[in-house]
Amino acid sequence: MGFGNPLVLLGLLALAVPIVIHLLARRTSRPVDFSSVMFLQPILVRVARRHRLKEILVLCLRCAALAALVLGLSAPVVRPGGARSRGGAAVAVVIDGSYSMGWQEGGISRFERARRSARELIGSLREGDECAVLLTAGPRPPPVLRPLRSQALADLEAAAVFPGSGDALEAVRSALALLRSSALPNRVLAVLSDLGEREWRELAGKASPALDLEGVSVVLADLGGGESPNLALREVRAATPQLVAGRPIEVQALVENPGGAAAEAAVALRIGEKVVAERKLRLAPGARTSARFPYVQPEPGWVRGSVTLSPDALSADDERFFAFRVAKGVPVLLVNGMPSPIRYLDELFFAKLALAADREAAGAALFEAAEASPADLAAADLARHRAVVLANVAEVAPEAAARLRAFVEAGGGLLVFTGEAVRPESYEAALAGLLPAAIKARAGPPSDDVFVSVRVLRPDHPLFRALGREADLSSCQLFSFHLLEPREGSQVLAATSWGTPLLVEGAVGAGKVLLLATSADADWSNLPLRGAYLPFLHEALAYLAGRGLAARELVVGDPGAPERPGIVARAEGGEEAFAAVNVDPAESSCRRIEPEEVRSHLGGSRAVLLGSGESLARAVEDARIGIPLSSGLVWAVLAALLLETFLANRRRRTRPAGGPRD
Amino acid sequence: MRRFLDPQAVSRLGPLEIVARSVVEGSISGLHKSPFHGFSVEFTEYREYSPGDDLRTFDWKAYARTDRTYVKLFEEETNLKAHVLLDASRSMEYRSGGAQLSKLDCARYLAASLAYLLVRQRDSVGLVVLGGGIQRWIPPRGGAGHLHDLLGALEEVRTADATGLAPSLHRLADGIKTRGLVILLSDLLDDPAAVRGALRHFRHNRHEVVVLHVLDPAELRFPFTGLCNFRDMETGQRVELQPQVFREEYLAAMEGFTSGYRRFASESAMDYEVVDTAVPFDRWLAGYLHRRMARD
Numbered sequence: 001m002g003f004g005n006p007l008v009l010l011g012l013l014a015l016a017v018p019i020v021i022h023l024l025a026r027r028t029s030r031p032v033d034f035s036s037v038m039f040l041q042p043i044l045v046r047v048a049r050r051h052r053l054k055e056i057l058v059l060c061l062r063c064a065a066l067a068a069l070v071l072g073l074s075a076p077v078v079r080p081g082g083a084r085s086r087g088g089a090a091v092a093v094v095i096d097g098s099y100s101m102g103w104q105e106g107g108i109s110r111f112e113r114a115r116r117s118a119r120e121l122i123g124s125l126r127e128g129d130e131c132a133v134l135l136t137a138g139p140r141p142p143p144v145l146r147p148l149r150s151q152a153l154a155d156l157e158a159a160a161v162f163p164g165s166g167d168a169l170e171a172v173r174s175a176l177a178l179l180r181s182s183a184l185p186n187r188v189l190a191v192l193s194d195l196g197e198r199e200w201r202e203l204a205g206k207a208s209p210a211l212d213l214e215g216v217s218v219v220l221a222d223l224g225g226g227e228s229p230n231l232a233l234r235e236v237r238a239a240t241p242q243l244v245a246g247r248p249i250e251v252q253a254l255v256e257n258p259g260g261a262a263a264e265a266a267v268a269l270r271i272g273e274k275v276v277a278e279r280k281l282r283l284a285p286g287a288r289t290s291a292r293f294p295y296v297q298p299e300p301g302w303v304r305g306s307v308t309l310s311p312d313a314l315s316a317d318d319e320r321f322f323a324f325r326v327a328k329g330v331p332v333l334l335v336n337g338m339p340s341p342i343r344y345l346d347e348l349f350f351a352k353l354a355l356a357a358d359r360e361a362a363g364a365a366l367f368e369a370a371e372a373s374p375a376d377l378a379a380a381d382l383a384r385h386r387a388v389v390l391a392n393v394a395e396v397a398p399e400a401a402a403r404l405r406a407f408v409e410a411g412g413g414l415l416v417f418t419g420e421a422v423r424p425e426s427y428e429a430a431l432a433g434l435l436p437a438a439i440k441a442r443a444g445p446p447s448d449d450v451f452v453s454v455r456v457l458r459p460d461h462p463l464f465r466a467l468g469r470e471a472d473l474s475s476c477q478l479f480s481f482h483l484l485e486p487r488e489g490s491q492v493l494a495a496t497s498w499g500t501p502l503l504v505e506g507a508v509g510a511g512k513v514l515l516l517a518t519s520a521d522a523d524w525s526n527l528p529l530r531g532a533y534l535p536f537l538h539e540a541l542a543y544l545a546g547r548g549l550a551a552r553e554l555v556v557g558d559p560g561a562p563e564r565p566g567i568v569a570r571a572e573g574g575e576e577a578f579a580a581v582n583v584d585p586a587e588s589s590c591r592r593i594e595p596e597e598v599r600s601h602l603g604g605s606r607a608v609l610l611g612s613g614e615s616l617a618r619a620v621e622d623a624r625i626g627i628p629l630s631s632g633l634v635w636a637v638l639a640a641l642l643l644e645t646f647l648a649n650r651r652r653r654t655r656p657a658g659g660p661r662d
Numbered sequence: 663m664r665r666f667l668d669p670q671a672v673s674r675l676g677p678l679e680i681v682a683r684s685v686v687e688g689s690i691s692g693l694h695k696s697p698f699h700g701f702s703v704e705f706t707e708y709r710e711y712s713p714g715d716d717l718r719t720f721d722w723k724a725y726a727r728t729d730r731t732y733v734k735l736f737e738e739e740t741n742l743k744a745h746v747l748l749d750a751s752r753s754m755e756y757r758s759g760g761a762q763l764s765k766l767d768c769a770r771y772l773a774a775s776l777a778y779l780l781v782r783q784r785d786s787v788g789l790v791v792l793g794g795g796i797q798r799w800i801p802p803r804g805g806a807g808h809l810h811d812l813l814g815a816l817e818e819v820r821t822a823d824a825t826g827l828a829p830s831l832h833r834l835a836d837g838i839k840t841r842g843l844v845i846l847l848s849d850l851l852d853d854p855a856a857v858r859g860a861l862r863h864f865r866h867n868r869h870e871v872v873v874l875h876v877l878d879p880a881e882l883r884f885p886f887t888g889l890c891n892f893r894d895m896e897t898g899q900r901v902e903l904q905p906q907v908f909r910e911e912y913l914a915a916m917e918g919f920t921s922g923y924r925r926f927a928s929e930s931a932m933d934y935e936v937v938d939t940a941v942p943f944d945r946w947l948a949g950y951l952h953r954r955m956a957r958d
Contacts, residue, residue: 028889029888029889029890029891029902030888030889030890030891031890031891031893032886032890032891032892032893033756033892033893033895034756034880034892034893034894034895035753035754035756035765035849035851035878035881035894035895035896036753036849036851036894036895036896036897037892037893037894037897037899037900037901038851038894039912039915039916039919040892040901040903040908040912041899041901042915043908043911043912043915044901044903044908046911051904051907051908
């Protein structure tokens with residue numbers, strides 16, 4: 001608090017006048033002879049206490065009126081943020097630049113409202129003042145305090161909403177550092193934001209260190225809280241695990257209603273610039289749903305497009321881009337341990353038939369199988385494949401074993417069939433750390449007319465769950481198999497009716513390994529002849545191949561990411577590749593940090609919190625030179641005088657009950 | 663010539679006899695009837711009506727019964743025996759700046775004038791001075807000599823410390839055997855219940871009672887300002903207060919005081935009048951007597 005005319009405060013000494021008059025008036029009484037005091041005595045008892053209180057009240061009101069008059073003449077001002085004088089001021093305007101500020105209310109965005117307020121504020125600055133405009137999000141050049149209003153206005157006009165999130169705490173810190181560097185006596189920090197949780201969580205976090213706000217007046221303008229309907233796209237992804245040319249791809253868009261009102265919109269799938277599918281949906285506040293669009297890409301290559309929503313209050317979250325690579329098929333390397341010129345005797349005869357079977361049915365084969373000999377394995381480029389099948393390979397050379405290990409650790413899948421050629425000691429020596437079980441001796445029923453059946457131990461495993469009823473392995477007959485000794489960390493998915501492990505799964509690095517203790521052909525079992533063989537092999541390889549490399553998606557604002565949403569080209573292993581660039585969906589959330597909480601971190605009660613419609617320029621002016629109290633004090637004088645007049649002249653309604661009783 | 667006497671001029675007239683004569687002869691002589699009547703009016707016999715007889719005495723019932731006209735004859739009215747009771751307590755000495763006379767002087771002049779009036783209409787008048795008990799008691803008689811003594815006694819009245827008005831009134835009520843008129847001149851600054859009881863005692867003895875409540879304008883309007891230290895003239899008790907603060911309460915109390923007596927008088931068939939000493943007493947007396955005659 002300060003005073004424009006502090007010398008006038010000496011006038012407070014005049015407060016002694018009414019007090020002295022009051023005391024003197026109390027002490028000098030004149031004697032009066034009266035016929036009788038019989039009426040006065042009871043009245044005195046009844047009225048005196050009330051009158052004494054009234055006298056004190058009237059005296060207090062007179063003193064208050066006098067004090068208010070003197071204070072009013074001394075031109076008092078309240079400086080909430082610690083402004084020191086009427087000298088120049090350094091003003092830092094921090095504007096929330098995150099894309100939630102693009103939220104439209106009444107045809108104008110929050111950011112534009114912030115810009116208007118800041119424009120008015122900068123226009124109200126005086127000669128000698130300094131001003132800096134800072135954004136919380138987007139590329140931020142080093143902030144500078146501009147001595148000229150025109151420069152600050154130019155900075156302001158150049159500011160724009162960034163299609164990403166920002167860090168309000170960092171911007172506030174930068175602004176405070178800037179203000180501390182100024183030599184001007186008054187420092188004002190003006191913050192304009194919708195107080196979105198994403199933007200302010202750092203500041204509001206409990207671990208956030210206290211800001212040094214000494215000598216800085218803070219004005220916080222809350223621009224949030226709109227209730228306009230808005231739907232947001234949270235995610236767009238390919239729901240189909242394997243994206244293969246000619247086979248249906250399901251594009252899934254997750255739509256959310258973060259607003260406070262029910263909203264409806266049209267969701268459209270765009271490939272390139274063309275809308276290929278569209279549907280309408282309606283969502284209650286806080287609800288979310290998925291919109292699924294089937295799409296078939298006839299040729300291998302990149303599918304680039306976006307999912308869009310019809311325009312609403314916030315446009316930034318109405319489009320999400322995607323870029324999927326569609327392969328000719330899932331590349332699988334089949335290593336044949338016992339090839340044969342007679343097709344049906346070939347170790348991979350049944351496997352190759354199974355992998356090519358859907359070409360006729362679906363028009364395109366899911367798997368693109370390549371065949372190699374065990375000798376080629378050491379030199380094969382495994383990185384081109386998503387899964388490798390070892391079928392009755394007698395032994396694995398150390399170089400090949402190392403390659404296989406690296407392949408699996410990088411996320412590849414390995415399916416191992418045993419067979420009569422397999423030399424367990426070789427596997428143990430080369431693949432001990434890769435296989436989920438140690439291969440032991442060969443076993444089986446003593447004669448051909450006796451067989452061993454299969455029991456699925458983990459029907460809930462993804463492999464068997466996907467197989468469904470067709471995967472009735474119980475009809476399988478095993479004539480021969482290897483005894484397996486599972487290693488620690490592996491799990492047995494199926495066993496023989498003898499109780500020995502038949503199918504064991506293990507995980508190595510990012511990849512998975514399945515070891516089946518029987519052959520891929522019909523030598524050791526009738527599995528290749530059963531209906532379950534094809535789906536089993538498909539699901540096992542799809543399971544091992546995984547979803548492949550996830551589609552690359554960049555978020556605006558992340559290090560190295562572009563500053564605008566869209567699709568960017570990039571080089572990947574010498575080939576052209578693409579990545580989707582999208583906004584951070586969290587920014588479109590309506591969750592806010594409570595204004596009072598933000599205010600508590602910005603100086604608490606010393607900070608001025610502005611609601612909608614309140615002038616930022618006026619608040620900054622008040623914070624800078626203080627809020628003048630003179631007009632309020634004039635009203636206080638009037639009120640005190642009116643009250644004093646009323647009290648002093650108030651006549652209580654009297655009852656004719658005084659004096660002697662009848 | 664002024665119709666009414668200036669009280670200050672009256673006070674300079676000297677002896678009460680002259681004052682009383684001046685008042686009665688100058689202001690009240692125009693009255694055609696006596697404002698006070700005797701009591702013993704009793705039927706004696708019938709006589710044939712003759713023109714000029716007072717129609718109030720015509721016996722309409724006898725006329726209806728016998729078809730003959732009669733008038734009733736009454737025993738002659740007895741002479742009125744009046745007692746003037748003058749309160750001479752210390753409080754009666756009070757006179758504010760707004761009054762020309764003290765309450766005692768005003769009461770004394772009123773008493774003298776009434777005595778003169780009553781003696782002139784050949785009634786008997788007595789005087790009782792109340793102050794510190796019954797200070798003096800002159801039984802009622804008629805005649806100029808008695809009036810002279812009575813006025814002399816009025817001139818000699820001195821105030822005394824109050825010992826209570828009611829006991830003295832009770833003693834008087836017991837002491838006055840003959841039915842008559844009792845005129846009390848007092849400020850009644852005593853316990854109202856006790857005073858009313860005593861007045862009721864007179865009514866019980868079938869006296870006609872007239873209460874002239876003599877009050878100073880300051881008592882009626884309480885015009886004081888500034889912090890005052892009031893001293894009770896009877897008890898010496900002191901009360902310090904701001905009169906302007908207490909005025910409304912005081913006036914309400916005084917209003918309750920007088921209206922209480924007025925209501926009591928109405929219920930008890932007494933005559934009650936407030937005498938404001940700011941009003942010239944002869945004017946007040948003339949007005950009172952005219953009102954009284956208008957009532958009769």
